Amino acid sequence: MLEETGIPEAGKVEASLPSQERLEQGPVAVFECFTEIPCDPCYYSCPIEAIAEFHDINDLPELDFEKCTGCGQCISNCPGLAIFVLDYNYREEKGVVRVPYEYSPLPEEGEIVQALDRTGEVVGEARVERVQNAEKQDRTAVIWLAVPKEQVLTVRNFERMED
Amino acid sequence: MQKCELAIVGGGPAGLAAALKAREVGLEEIYLLERDNFLGGQLVKQTHQFFGSHKQFAGIRGIDIAEKFKDKLEDRPEIKALKGAVAQGYYEDDVLGYSYRDKFFKLKPEKTILATGASEKMLSFPNNDLPGIYGAGAVQTLMNQYGIVPGEKILMIGAGNIGLIVAYQLLQAGIEVKAVIEATGRIGGYAVHASKIRRAGIPILTYHTIKEARGNEEVEAVVIQQLDEDWQTVPGTEQEMAVDTICLAVGLTPKVDLAIQANCQMAYVAELGGDVPVRDKNLQTSNPRVYIAGDSAGIEEATAAILEGELAAAGAAADILPEGSAIDRERAEIKEKLADLRRGPVGEHIRRGLTRARRNQNAGRDRYTRSWKS
Numbered sequence: 001m002l003e004e005t006g007i008p009e010a011g012k013v014e015a016s017l018p019s020q021e022r023l024e025q026g027p028v029a030v031f032e033c034f035t036e037i038p039c040d041p042c043y044y045s046c047p048i049e050a051i052a053e054f055h056d057i058n059d060l061p062e063l064d065f066e067k068c069t070g071c072g073q074c075i076s077n078c079p080g081l082a083i084f085v086l087d088y089n090y091r092e093e094k095g096v097v098r099v100p101y102e103y104s105p106l107p108e109e110g111e112i113v114q115a116l117d118r119t120g121e122v123v124g125e126a127r128v129e130r131v132q133n134a135e136k137q138d139r140t141a142v143i144w145l146a147v148p149k150e151q152v153l154t155v156r157n158f159e160r161m162e163d
Numbered sequence: 164m165q166k167c168e169l170a171i172v173g174g175g176p177a178g179l180a181a182a183l184k185a186r187e188v189g190l191e192e193i194y195l196l197e198r199d200n201f202l203g204g205q206l207v208k209q210t211h212q213f214f215g216s217h218k219q220f221a222g223i224r225g226i227d228i229a230e231k232f233k234d235k236l237e238d239r240p241e242i243k244a245l246k247g248a249v250a251q252g253y254y255e256d257d258v259l260g261y262s263y264r265d266k267f268f269k270l271k272p273e274k275t276i277l278a279t280g281a282s283e284k285m286l287s288f289p290n291n292d293l294p295g296i297y298g299a300g301a302v303q304t305l306m307n308q309y310g311i312v313p314g315e316k317i318l319m320i321g322a323g324n325i326g327l328i329v330a331y332q333l334l335q336a337g338i339e340v341k342a343v344i345e346a347t348g349r350i351g352g353y354a355v356h357a358s359k360i361r362r363a364g365i366p367i368l369t370y371h372t373i374k375e376a377r378g379n380e381e382v383e384a385v386v387i388q389q390l391d392e393d394w395q396t397v398p399g400t401e402q403e404m405a406v407d408t409i410c411l412a413v414g415l416t417p418k419v420d421l422a423i424q425a426n427c428q429m430a431y432v433a434e435l436g437g438d439v440p441v442r443d444k445n446l447q448t449s450n451p452r453v454y455i456a457g458d459s460a461g462i463e464e465a466t467a468a469i470l471e472g473e474l475a476a477a478g479a480a481a482d483i484l485p486e487g488s489a490i491d492r493e494r495a496e497i498k499e500k501l502a503d504l505r506r507g508p509v510g511e512h513i514r515r516g517l518t519r520a521r522r523n524q525n526a527g528r529d530r531y532t533r534s535w536k537s
Contacts, residue, residue: 003349006357006367035354036507038466039214041222057216058507077222079212080355103335120364138224140212157362 007119008034017153018065027070027087027096031061032156033080045077072132075100076140086152095152096129101141106131107160115147116157123151126158167192169479170259170272172250172421175204176465177457178278179232180472182242188480188490191241194270196248196261202236203229204280206465208303211328214353215466215504225465226307250279253424257452274452274479277422278472281415281436281458286320289375295382299329299412312336314408318385319343322367324352326412330360333410341404344371344387346394353509374401376409385409415462425453434516435461441520445478445494446471454478461520463513470501
């Protein structure tokens, strides 16, 4: 249970995902934001208003997957670091998971890292495709992790290899 | 003795917001007394982005909110913000005494806003006086203000927002967090904070308590133990972990000494963290000269403290200034924002607590009020 372990239940995660069809069409954001807290910056961060306007600041965000372009601006605007962008067809073989990252030092592009799932378990290796850390991200970097397609739905963090 | 319109005790988020709002709505003689040699209170340790409303400070880190307040204060030299000024007492004749640069001063404000914050709760367990046992506030002070890590291997006690956030900050500092333990059956803090440290591999163990700390000169290990649903320890579930640091994040309690001295009627409200002054919807206490705001009024998030500071300041100004109507409108807006923050499920205990703190039936029967008659 999320409230007991911090690990969201499979059912909750599944319900937060777009259809497989949409996943295969290109990058799309997913919101792993499952409890109502007073928080609304994601709505204001979306340049194309793909997130429904909040009636109550405690509402859960609702993303229109068809509108979402996967630009990823919401990722570093989420105080809860609960938004990820999934790019299922990044390459023939690999998908990409873009994750928020607030540890230092940042990984290098091209670096091989350990891919972690929502429990922090190592599920394989990932290649860092890109590191976004623009000033407007306010020190929440976004790291693009290339992983096998079947891990796009499970990888949510990474760890740098020990030297 | 110096007279002034408004004295604010405490330069944290509530006090800073109060000072700026008081000036904005037209008060001219404002003193802000801050015990520390810096302004910002707990904000200066809060490296994470704030939740709340985008229109307020959501998405901005606490440390940067403190800077914004300080910048604004610099543009308002009329506000006498004294750093290193320690309020010493609130006397019967509504005089506020404070020490500043080794001297004692007396201030007679028409209104006072108490924004004194909170103190951390302690936990009793064997060897809890060993070096290496810290409150979460101290860990944040060491790391985020002074750049010093408290240890190398740490156990966090308490899965409220503070425990979860400080565990995350420890991870960011490269420290090994063995686990976060929580005595109740559910994580008290926001699930997103919990998920963030869980996906970094840190176990969060509900229904777990600390049995004892072990070590000779300092903490060398900790023994944790499972609790059952009746909060009884389950024999045979003891587990020893090698740690050099134990961090306690087991709650805060409002700092209300000055409110008691000011003869404010008090009420014990568990949902707000302990004894708090009874107040009306404008945050005025039973002493009409005294308003309260922030954690000293009830433990809540800093975003709520900021709004409460503004609300208290607007209240004090409305009492002092002849024209009240513009302020009334402002007050209604602030109250609406506060209600928005508290509307959801995580605000439920705050709403319940506030209902209790606004009722007068406790008042006069508590253990502080001087006018209490048996």
